[in-house]
Amino acid sequence: xxxxxxxxxxxxxxxxxxxxxxxxxxxxxxxxxxxxxxxxxxxxxxxxxxxxxxxxxxxxxxxxxxxxxxxxxxxxxxxxxxxxxxxxxxxxxxxxxxxxxxxxxxxxxxxxxxxxxxxxxxxxxxxxxxxxxxxxxxxxxxxxxxxxxxxxxxxxxxxxxxxxxxxxxxxxxxxxxxxxxxxxxxxxxxxxxxxxxxxxxxxxxxxxxxxxxxxxxxxxxxxxx
Amino acid sequence: xxxxxxxxxxxxxxxxxxxxxxxxxxxxxxxxxxxxxxxxxxxxxxxxxxxxxxxxxxxxxxxxxxxxxxxxxxxxxxxxxxxxxxxxxxxxxxxxxxxxxxxxxxxxxxxxxxxxxxxxxxxxxxxxxxxxxxxxxxxxxxxxxxxxxxxxxxxxxxxxxxxxxxxxxxxxxxxxxxxxxxxxxxxxxxxxxxxxxxxxxxxxxxxxxxxxxxxxxxxxxxxxxxxxxxxxxxxxxxxxxxxxxxxxxxxxxxxxxxxxxxxxxxxxxxxxxxxxxxxxxxxxxxxxxxxxxxxxxxxxxxxxxxxxxxxxxxxxxxxxxxxxxxxxxxxxxxxxxxxxxxxxxxxxxxxxxxxxxxxxxxxxxxxxxxxxxxxxxxxxxxxxxxxxxxxxxxxxxxxxxxxxxxxxxxxxxxxxxxxxxxxxxxxxxxxxxxxxxxxxxxx
Numbered sequence: 001x002x003x004x005x006x007x008x009x010x011x012x013x014x015x016x017x018x019x020x021x022x023x024x025x026x027x028x029x030x031x032x033x034x035x036x037x038x039x040x041x042x043x044x045x046x047x048x049x050x051x052x053x054x055x056x057x058x059x060x061x062x063x064x065x066x067x068x069x070x071x072x073x074x075x076x077x078x079x080x081x082x083x084x085x086x087x088x089x090x091x092x093x094x095x096x097x098x099x100x101x102x103x104x105x106x107x108x109x110x111x112x113x114x115x116x117x118x119x120x121x122x123x124x125x126x127x128x129x130x131x132x133x134x135x136x137x138x139x140x141x142x143x144x145x146x147x148x149x150x151x152x153x154x155x156x157x158x159x160x161x162x163x164x165x166x167x168x169x170x171x172x173x174x175x176x177x178x179x180x181x182x183x184x185x186x187x188x189x190x191x192x193x194x195x196x197x198x199x200x201x202x203x204x205x206x207x208x209x210x211x212x213x214x215x216x217x218x219x220x221x222x223x224x225x
Numbered sequence: 226x227x228x229x230x231x232x233x234x235x236x237x238x239x240x241x242x243x244x245x246x247x248x249x250x251x252x253x254x255x256x257x258x259x260x261x262x263x264x265x266x267x268x269x270x271x272x273x274x275x276x277x278x279x280x281x282x283x284x285x286x287x288x289x290x291x292x293x294x295x296x297x298x299x300x301x302x303x304x305x306x307x308x309x310x311x312x313x314x315x316x317x318x319x320x321x322x323x324x325x326x327x328x329x330x331x332x333x334x335x336x337x338x339x340x341x342x343x344x345x346x347x348x349x350x351x352x353x354x355x356x357x358x359x360x361x362x363x364x365x366x367x368x369x370x371x372x373x374x375x376x377x378x379x380x381x382x383x384x385x386x387x388x389x390x391x392x393x394x395x396x397x398x399x400x401x402x403x404x405x406x407x408x409x410x411x412x413x414x415x416x417x418x419x420x421x422x423x424x425x426x427x428x429x430x431x432x433x434x435x436x437x438x439x440x441x442x443x444x445x446x447x448x449x450x451x452x453x454x455x456x457x458x459x460x461x462x463x464x465x466x467x468x469x470x471x472x473x474x475x476x477x478x479x480x481x482x483x484x485x486x487x488x489x490x491x492x493x494x495x496x497x498x499x500x501x502x503x504x505x506x507x508x509x510x511x512x513x514x515x516x517x518x519x520x521x522x523x524x525x526x527x528x529x530x531x532x533x534x535x536x537x538x539x540x541x542x543x544x545x546x547x548x549x550x551x552x553x554x555x556x557x558x559x560x561x562x563x564x565x566x567x568x569x570x571x572x573x574x575x576x577x578x579x580x581x582x583x584x585x586x587x588x589x590x591x592x593x594x595x596x597x598x599x600x601x602x603x604x605x606x607x608x609x610x611x612x613x614x615x616x617x618x619x620x621x622x623x624x625x626x627x628x629x630x631x632x633x634x635x636x637x638x639x640x641x642x643x644x645x646x647x648x649x650x651x652x653x654x655x656x657x658x659x660x661x662x663x664x665x666x667x668x
Contacts, residue, residue, distance in 0.1 A: 057660045078567060082564050082566045083564065085564050087564070099556050099559060110560065111563045114563060114564040115564065158563070
């Protein structure tokens with residue numbers, strides 16, 4: 001098995017003038033290629049912080065990150081990090097994080113735009129992934145015209161359009177009812193099983209976590225299982 | 226095609242936040258309008274405008290003379306004899322025209338027939354080449370010719386506006402009108418020239434040999450001196466310096482003539498001014514200094530004024546953009562999460578903002594036009610063009626004074642500069658926030 005995400009000795013400390021909060025403490029995680037991993041734990045235990053660090057959205061206070069065989073150097077420039085995120089990672093957020101002033105197709109093609117892919121190719125691929133998530137009839141709609149489940153489908157389409165190796169999903173069903181939640185989880189499972197994408201999902205929902213290949217649990221910034 | 230997305234997003238944002246957009250566009254419009262008023266005044270003074278469509282190749286030649294001890298005596302133009310001798314065979318000239326100096330313009334009274342309604346008119350005394358050097362549009366008839374000039378025929382070219390005032394309708398060519406109660410034959414009718422174009426505008430044009438002209442005034446029996454200003458249209462590829470070199474060869478002859486008639490030594494100073502030098506001289510340099518450096522130095526003054534006029538509103542607009550960027554922090558976080566680089570985002574924000582600024586720019590452009598149209602008869606405005614308030618005649622304006630590619634370009638540059646000043650700092654400040662912080666920021 002090939003290790004695609006390797007976190008070694010990760011610590012994250014948030015400091016203000018008055019207090020110091022240890023969000024993550026000596027976290028060591030290996031994620032294998034093609035794995036579907038659930039991260040569970042109560043609110044404030046550091047799950048999202050872990051996902052942000054994995055996704056290079058946040059920096060650890062100390063520790064090492066290795067993604068797809070590349071060691072992420074602390075001195076890596078913002079530009080190189082942006083490029084790495086664009087090619088390797090796809091994100092699905094609890095609150096969808098779609099851009100309200102863009103329609104579905106423009107939201108979805110965003111990662112390819114920042115990769116410098118030409119317009120016609122972007123549109124072609126955007127249409128393909130939108131079709132895959134079952135929203136062909138909503139391409140010109142803006143996020144406010146869509147339901148929560150549809151928004152999350154758009155977010156998934158955006159996460160996979162760049163064909164990233166890793167998808168990081170931060171409570172992707174947290175804002176959806178159970179039916180829509182199951183629907184979205186089904187879609188993620190499909191991406192994992194059919195495309196072999198590695199998925200790390202933060203969730204509160206034990207039923208959903210049980211449907212993934214591996215579960216790790218966090219408490220007070222430490223991995224307990 | 227990315228631009229289309231920026232435009233779509235900018236339009237969507239305009240719909241989303243109508244109040245911000247309206248205030249931003251209005252602020253931009255006022256800023257652009259004030260800068261464009263400066264540009265418009267400059268364009269009317271310097272640009273290629275009907276019938277002075279070759280201003281960039283037109284040179285005005287006059288002369289000064291001083292005693293050998295440096296005492297300034299005065300300005301003189303040229304006599305018809307000097308025009309013939311010095312200017313008729315110039316290698317670098319496409320057309321040479323002699324016009325009675327503007328300073329001697331005086332008014333006539335015109336009427337169709339004695340006893341009919343009289344109107345005050347301005348007159349220009351010219352040679353026939355005047356109508357070749359400047360591209361007048363003849364609606365009827367044609368210019369007077371060399372024969373008319375030689376014979377001092379009382380024939381005139383009048384403007385369509387005057388023809389209308391005289392209630393003559395069409396068919397006036399070949400008939401006579403009364404000027405100061407003397408009959409003059411109309412040989413042509415041209416499209417009116419705005420009074421703001423000092424070198425060409427008049428109601429009536431007639432040969433400078435007509436006896437009412439002062440073209441023959443001479444200075445102390447020096448036959449080279451007279452009341453004519455010479456205007457040269459350079460051939461393409463020739464320069465003002467080449468013209469100066471050609472004219473220099475006449476200096477010895479002219480100076481010896483001065484000495485023989487006055488018994489004194491003189492300095493003769495040939496004024497060779499390109500059109501722009503007649504209208505732009507912030508630093509009071511020697512008139513014969515008209516290099517490109519000099520032009521740029523002179524243009525830097527109005528450019529600085531325009532920049533100042535843009536700067537103050539830009540500070541206010543920058544505050545507005547800053548607030549708007551606060552509302553877009555989460556969006557910037559999303560874009561960065563999906564691989565947008567800071568400089569790309571900065572470029573995006575500036576381009577999106579440019580859509581708004583351009584909307585304001587178009588409004589500002591039209592506003593500046595309305596403003597100039599409204600103040601065109603005011604003393605202050607007319608003084609910028611060496612004109613005086615005329616209680617009878619309203620100043621006419623031409624469309625090519627306002628809508629030209631150069632002015633569009635200037636307006637666009639103003640918009641781009643204003644946009645940069647207003648959006649760059651707020652956008653950059655907003656983009657510096659860490660991604661996680663941006664993503665967690667509520668709208």
